[in-house]
Amino acid sequence: MSRLLRVELRRLWARQITRWACVGVLALAAISGLAVYLSAPPPSAQEVANAQEMFAADQEAWETDGEQQVASCEADAEAEGRTPEEWGCDQMAPRLEYYLPPTQTFVPDATQQELMFGAEEVDADDDATAAAVEEIRGSVWNGWAGLASLDDVAVLLVLVALVVGVSFVTAEINSGSLGMWLTFEPRRQRVYWAKAAAAALGTVPLVLVGFALLVAASYAVYASFGTLGGLTGAVWLEVAAFTGRLVAAGAALAAVGVALGVLFKHAAAAVGVVGVVAWGSLVFGFGLGELQRWLPTTALTAWLQGGSVFSTERCTPSADGVFECLPVDHVVTTTQGGLTLLAVTAVLTLLAALVFRRRDVS
Structure with a gap:
């Protein structure tokens, strides 16, 4: 043979x-x-400079009326029968990465996982399955x-x-x-x-x-x-x-x-x-x-x-x-x-x- x-x-x-x-x-x-x-390719120097400028301006405005915006968001969430987290009220503050073009890396990070799957909750039949779903989605693949x-x-x-x-x-x-x-x-x-x-x-x-x-x-x-x-x-x-x-x-x-x-x-x-x-x-x-x-x-x-x-x-x-x-x-x-x-x-x-x-x- x-x-x-x-x-x-x-x-x-x-x-x-x-x-x-x-x-x-x-x-x-x-x-x-x-x-x-x-x-x-990562963001160019000009793109980073523009993003930092816009982020600084929005951050200044957020310090002035950010609490009011969060309160309004929480009220809207309550009116719809949702929690503030489900409504995204905890994600309203300006973040520098919001102003930069998406950048890939060889190994995915938390931001890229969020871009892929969003902030959606896992709906599974049991906790073990939910944990397995989170583990699979969090893998390098x-x-x-x-x-x-x-x-x-x-x-x-x-x-x-x-x-x-x-x-x-x-x-x-x-x-x-x-x-x-x-x-x-x-x-x-x-x-x-x-x-x-x-x-x-x-x-x-x-x-x-x-x-x-x-x-x-x-x-x-x-x-x-x-x-x-x-x-x-x-x-x-x-x-x-x-x-x-x-x-x-x-x-x-x-x-x-x-x-x-x-x-x-x-x-x-x-x-x-x-x-x-x-x-x-x-x-x-x-x-x-x-x-x-x-x-x-x-x-x-x-x-x-x-x-x-x-x-x-x-x-x-x-x-x-x-x-x-x-x-x-x-x-x-x-x-x-x-x-x-x-x-x-x-x-x-x-x-x-x-x-x-x-x-x-x-």
């Missing part, structure tokens, strides 16, 4: 699609670095920052692994080379498992090097601007953990690609099915309610980001009998997301192995 695996690995890396995937990963890293460079944008780009790397896995099988089926290969190695089960393992292992360098380039390019840009933020050893450990989960997801999706290639025999059909599932999950997912936790897209997000949050709608009658519908937050843990991805990979792989054993591939 080890000899067959080595042969399949050489065949994988000899294919043109794999080489083009390498080029695509390099292009992705370059485009991502350019996008960061164009969007991450959420917020408005450099690292928080890399996780979205990183998903493209696992999709590249999936496409390579699909093409690895469909190209050989449609060209007839797979049928010829089976005349030399007639044990179909060994051939299938070798191809699945080769796709999973062979795409590891693509995903690993690709994400390393993304992180390096983003880090270099923010370092040049002096806006790295609170970069600590703990943050780098989280980056390393994310990288490990990303590599595992890439390997799983490459194996899924091989399975879909065997089941559908055509690359366009296999990739199209993945696209339809992803599109349907994003468009119609909210309507599934609690079933959202079992969607592949939710599982992938939870696995990569160390947990995922999704919302359902809870409708209850108010005192006057009118139904009021409010969103309720739910959490999918890293473990649950990983097990869901593993289950999907295992089911598709076993099904494809059974089909490959009997299907004509000539």
